[in-house]
Amino acid sequence: MNRYVFLVLILGLVYLACEKDEPREDPLVTRGRELFNDTRLSRSNDQSCATCHPGGHMDHRRWHFPAIHGTTDGVPDSFRTLTLWGISETGPPYLWDVSRRDLHAVTRLYVDTIMGGTASDEDIEALVAYQNSLTFPVNPWRNADGSLTPAQQRGKIVYETNGLCSPCHPAPTGTTTKPKNIGTGFLVKTPGLRSLFSSGPYFHDGRFKTLREVVDFYVADPSGMLHASGFVINLSEQEKNDLIEYLRTF
Numbered sequence: 001m002n003r004y005v006f007l008v009l010i011l012g013l014v015y016l017a018c019e020k021d022e023p024r025e026d027p028l029v030t031r032g033r034e035l036f037n038d039t040r041l042s043r044s045n046d047q048s049c050a051t052c053h054p055g056g057h058m059d060h061r062r063w064h065f066p067a068i069h070g071t072t073d074g075v076p077d078s079f080r081t082l083t084l085w086g087i088s089e090t091g092p093p094y095l096w097d098v099s100r101r102d103l104h105a106v107t108r109l110y111v112d113t114i115m116g117g118t119a120s121d122e123d124i125e126a127l128v129a130y131q132n133s134l135t136f137p138v139n140p141w142r143n144a145d146g147s148l149t150p151a152q153q154r155g156k157i158v159y160e161t162n163g164l165c166s167p168c169h170p171a172p173t174g175t176t177t178k179p180k181n182i183g184t185g186f187l188v189k190t191p192g193l194r195s196l197f198s199s200g201p202y203f204h205d206g207r208f209k210t211l212r213e214v215v216d217f218y219v220a221d222p223s224g225m226l227h228a229s230g231f232v233i234n235l236s237e238q239e240k241n242d243l244i245e246y247l248r249t250f
């Protein structure tokens with residue numbers, strides 16, 4: 001056999017093998033991604049889901065949505081955007097006030113009341129398929145092989161023992177279905193902790209800029225609500241530092 005023909009044959013076989021390893025994306029997900037980034041879903045053609053959820057993640061901002069939460073006393077003025085990464089693992093319930101259990105309904109709510117555009121039932125189906133396809137990115141804080149550094153391992157132990165974090169934020173996502181008031185003035189979803197390294201500002205109203213402030217809040221317990229429900233969290237400086245190292249690896 002001519003060696004060029006042989007080479008072409010081998011390249012062809014390699015191509016076929018690669019094709020097999022990379023299954024084509026579900027066309028519904030592809031359509032959903034297009035819609036997610038399409039400003040035609042908003043009435044004034046200036047906003048898409050991706051405006052506030054770039055790449056399916058979040059814009060690190062707070063938004064005021066009276067159409068969703070109402071304006072009754074006790075309801076916070078604004079809520080920080082939630083990430084949609086890993087939503088097939090973290091939800092339902094959805095939204096900070098855990099008021100919705102159906103991703104179709106949440107998606108419809110955003111199109112109809114926040115963005116003011118129009119979407120067919122097929123569009124909503126595609127948007128839901130896209131959201132459910134979103135996974136968590138590789139965590140850059142871990143060792144290259146995904147394992148934990150010694151400080152992160154020590155932090156994991158703090159998280160699971162005298163940090164008292166695990167009961168409310170169970171691994172692997174850190175979220176639970178029951179809303180809680182931990183003295184932040186509102187009964188809220190216990191948010192997932194995956195990809196904490198790229199989220200924030202933290203809490204439903206974005207009151208804390210850093211994980212250090214979050215950990216200090218748990219130890220100080222300014223409202224006394226955590227203490228009252230048995231969560232007395234005492235940590236040394238070393239334990240706090242290790243815990244923060246671990247939180248970044250979620």
Ligand code: HEC
Pocket residue numbers: 041047048049050051052053062063068079080081082083084087090091093094095096097103106107110111114115127
């Ligand atoms: C103007 C900004 C903005 C736009 C546009 C927007 N979102 Fe959001 N999204 C938010 C904020 C803020 C939250 C948290 C609000 C809350 O929980 O009360 C949120 C929460 C969500 C949640 C709940 C996530 C969870 O884990 O509970 C879903 C799902 C969602 N958005 C999907 C979408 C989809 C789909 C679109 C487009 C149709 C969209 N969003 C458009 C800001 C926005």
Ligand code: HEC
Pocket residue numbers: 159163164165166168169179180181182184188189190191192193196199200201202203204205214215218231233243247
């Ligand atoms: C009693 C239950 C409870 C305990 C104990 C608890 N958390 Fe939380 N955590 C919550 C709730 C509820 C929120 C949301 C509060 C809010 O937004 O107002 C939250 C929010 C957070 C956030 C912010 C996430 C985000 O996306 O904004 C971080 C980080 C966090 N907790 C870490 C911890 C760590 C670390 C510990 C242990 C030291 C801990 N939590 C212990 C219930 C708990």
